[in-house]
Amino acid sequence: MAESGSSVEFSGTLTSSNLPPARTRIFKIIVIGDSGVGKTCLTYRFCAGRFPEKTEATIGVDFRERLVEIDGEKIKIQLWDTAGQERFRKSMVQHYYRNVHAVVFVYDVTNAASFRSLPAWIEECKQHALGTEVPRILVGNKCDLQDSVQVGTDVAQQFADTHSMPLFETSAKNPNSQEDGGNSDHVEAIFMTVAHKLKSQKPLVLSQPPVGSGGTVNLSKGGTDGGEGSRSWGCSGGC
Amino acid sequence: MKRLKNKKQKAGVEVNGNGSVTREPDCGRKQKLSEINQALISDPVDIETLRRAAASKGGLLTDELRRKVWPKLLNINVYDLPHKPGRDVRENHKDFNQVVLDVTRSMKRFPKGMPASERAVLQEQMTDIILEVLKRTPQLHYYQGYHDVAVTLLLVVGERMTIAMLDTLSNHHLRDFMDPTMDSTKHILNYLMPILEQVDRELHDFMIRAEVGTIFALSWLITWYGHVLSDFKHTMRLYDFFLASHPLMPIYLAATIVLHREKEVKKTECDMAMVHHLLSRIPQDLPYELLIGQAQDLFDQYPPSLLAKRAALQPRKSLSISTFQAFQLATLHQRPDTVLQRLTKAQGSSTSRQAPRQSGLEAALPQEQGRLWGKGNRMVKMAVWGLSATLGAAVFAVAQTAMDWGPEVLLQLF
Numbered sequence: 001m002a003e004s005g006s007s008v009e010f011s012g013t014l015t016s017s018n019l020p021p022a023r024t025r026i027f028k029i030i031v032i033g034d035s036g037v038g039k040t041c042l043t044y045r046f047c048a049g050r051f052p053e054k055t056e057a058t059i060g061v062d063f064r065e066r067l068v069e070i071d072g073e074k075i076k077i078q079l080w081d082t083a084g085q086e087r088f089r090k091s092m093v094q095h096y097y098r099n100v101h102a103v104v105f106v107y108d109v110t111n112a113a114s115f116r117s118l119p120a121w122i123e124e125c126k127q128h129a130l131g132t133e134v135p136r137i138l139v140g141n142k143c144d145l146q147d148s149v150q151v152g153t154d155v156a157q158q159f160a161d162t163h164s165m166p167l168f169e170t171s172a173k174n175p176n177s178q179e180d181g182g183n184s185d186h187v188e189a190i191f192m193t194v195a196h197k198l199k200s201q202k203p204l205v206l207s208q209p210p211v212g213s214g215g216t217v218n219l220s221k222g223g224t225d226g227g228e229g230s231r232s233w234g235c236s237g238g239c
Numbered sequence: 240m241k242r243l244k245n246k247k248q249k250a251g252v253e254v255n256g257n258g259s260v261t262r263e264p265d266c267g268r269k270q271k272l273s274e275i276n277q278a279l280i281s282d283p284v285d286i287e288t289l290r291r292a293a294a295s296k297g298g299l300l301t302d303e304l305r306r307k308v309w310p311k312l313l314n315i316n317v318y319d320l321p322h323k324p325g326r327d328v329r330e331n332h333k334d335f336n337q338v339v340l341d342v343t344r345s346m347k348r349f350p351k352g353m354p355a356s357e358r359a360v361l362q363e364q365m366t367d368i369i370l371e372v373l374k375r376t377p378q379l380h381y382y383q384g385y386h387d388v389a390v391t392l393l394l395v396v397g398e399r400m401t402i403a404m405l406d407t408l409s410n411h412h413l414r415d416f417m418d419p420t421m422d423s424t425k426h427i428l429n430y431l432m433p434i435l436e437q438v439d440r441e442l443h444d445f446m447i448r449a450e451v452g453t454i455f456a457l458s459w460l461i462t463w464y465g466h467v468l469s470d471f472k473h474t475m476r477l478y479d480f481f482l483a484s485h486p487l488m489p490i491y492l493a494a495t496i497v498l499h500r501e502k503e504v505k506k507t508e509c510d511m512a513m514v515h516h517l518l519s520r521i522p523q524d525l526p527y528e529l530l531i532g533q534a535q536d537l538f539d540q541y542p543p544s545l546l547a548k549r550a551a552l553q554p555r556k557s558l559s560i561s562t563f564q565a566f567q568l569a570t571l572h573q574r575p576d577t578v579l580q581r582l583t584k585a586q587g588s589s590t591s592r593q594a595p596r597q598s599g600l601e602a603a604l605p606q607e608q609g610r611l612w613g614k615g616n617r618m619v620k621m622a623v624w625g626l627s628a629t630l631g632a633a634v635f636a637v638a639q640t641a642m643d644w645g646p647e648v649l650l651q652l653f
Binding site: 055056057061083085087096 | 340345380383386422455
């Protein structure tokens with residue numbers, strides 16, 4: 001609680017003291033994947049700007065948000081961090097799939113089972129009318145644990161291609177990241193990439209799934225014209 | 240509940256009548272302590288008084304009393320506790336991975352000063368306890384948050400008693416949460432809005448408009464607030480209350496918390512995310528005693544049956560609710576510990592006497608405990624933690640002759 005509490009303090013200050021103008025657009029992104037793959041860590045990192053000391057099991061859904069500026073426009077990014085255990089997603093999390101603009105699928109590169117669950121998660125999204133028309137990205141987390149990698153980049157990339165998603169491999173907790181800023185920017189880049197993608201989709205009717213992206217969401221280096229994002233695409237090699 | 244309330248008033252009068260001492264809180268506390276002790280040695284145990292004490296101001300007051308009263312509230316014979324699970328409990332268990340994952344991540348539930356080695360032992364016990372209880376009743380399904388209940392019990396009553404208590408709770412108060420799906424849990428959550436509707440229509444309508452749902456209260460309900468409170472003394476206080484109450488009481492408390500924050504809620508943007516965000520973050524400085532009293536009043540005023548009718552809640556069989564009355568009745572015929580001890584012995588269950596000795600020795604980490612206790616007063620609290628957790632089982636073996644066993648007694652023994 002202490003950790004998630006501080007995350008709240010952060011976003012709390014954001015909402016109370018830094019209230020965006022009424023017209024601020026909101027991008028709602030849901031983060032899903034098996035239990036223990038690091039969803040809470042990723043969302044916390046992005047919203048609080050640092051890694052949580054420890055995270056606990058998420059019960060139901062947690063909400064975090066952050067105000068960012070893209071091309072001079074202030075945009076509120078809402079992240080819905082969900083419980084990984086199957087029983088929660090069946091009848092509890094449904095409510096939070098509504099009006100979602102993008103989906104982030106997370107697996108743990110050191111846990112092959114979490115990768116094998118991805119088709120079920122994708123199916124889950126489809127059932128909530130979140131198909132390929134909604135920007136979706138795939139995140140392989142914990143790539144700092146190089147010695148215990150069970151899901152190779154090539155396999156993951158192939159899967160991502162099949163499902164028309166860009167792949168990021170990252171670590172929400174990289175010991176080196178403090179010094180060289182490497183992976184911590186990664187987490188930043190992941191969500192900023194999604195935000196850029198959403199922003200570039202016009203017209204964007206926020207209460208409906210964005211249209212016009214076609215069957216393939218092919219985010220390339222050029223797509224992340226915000227700057228921070230561009231380096232992240234090379235992560236398949238780096239991690 | 241009506242009867243409980245009358246008794247509460249009576250007790251209040253007694254306290255006042257006894258009020259020659261100027262510091263009334265202390266006087267009330269003393270009075271309460273003696274009432275609880277008296278209730279414990281009554282034959283049969285005066286369960287009504289224990290329930291009233293657990294719910295009223297201050298709850299059960301001390302960990303020592305909790306170790307005596309909690310089992311009574313659940314109709315558990317402390318002289319006939321389940322054995323420590325063997326290593327085989329972990330084999331081929333469908334929930335093993337999930338349990339280990341959640342238990343490993345539960346570090347924050349343990350007291351800050353606790354040495355990592357001691358915490359590690361408790362976490363191992365926690366895993367075994369959870370798996371053991373699930374194994375006993377195959378219909379029970381693990382949910383994330385169940386471990387928060389287990390750790391709360393473990394920190395207070397020790398391993399073997401936790402198995403017994405968790406087993407009972409899982410088949411009664413927590414039963415609805417342990418179905419294969421969370422549909423029953425959702426049903427229980429559905430009682431929340433009707434309570435709000437009865438008390439504050441405007442607030443209720445605001446929340447409906449925001450479409451906030453009730454998931455913000457999910458972790459409150461299924462962990463009895465253990466997951467969201469950072470101060471363990473508040474968690475224990477609420478456990479006193481819930482152990483003595485109807486299984487729906489956590490929902491009534493949730494309602495009082497929302498009502499308590501009514502102004503904040505109404506000031507928030509009428510939007511699902513904003514309202515969910517506000518409500519799911521429980522303030523750590525809530526006036527718990529006040530809210531507990533209010534929750535009881537709400538329960539009396541709008542009992543579940545009335546809500547179900549008024550709110551046209553879809554009928555659904557709740558095992559927690561439907562078995563509660565019988566469960567409560569069963570608690571009325573308990574013998575006091577001194578009698579239980581004699582009877583249990585007489586029944587020739589020599590195994591249950593020997594086992595604790597053994598398990599105590601196994602689990603006690605003799606060196607560590609010795610070191611802790613050697614550090615004098617400052618460490619007494621730590622010792623109590625260690626004791627309740629790792630030696631809880633041994634207590635019953637060592638202090639069998641001491642009617643008023645407790646940490647103090649044990650400290651002297653060692």
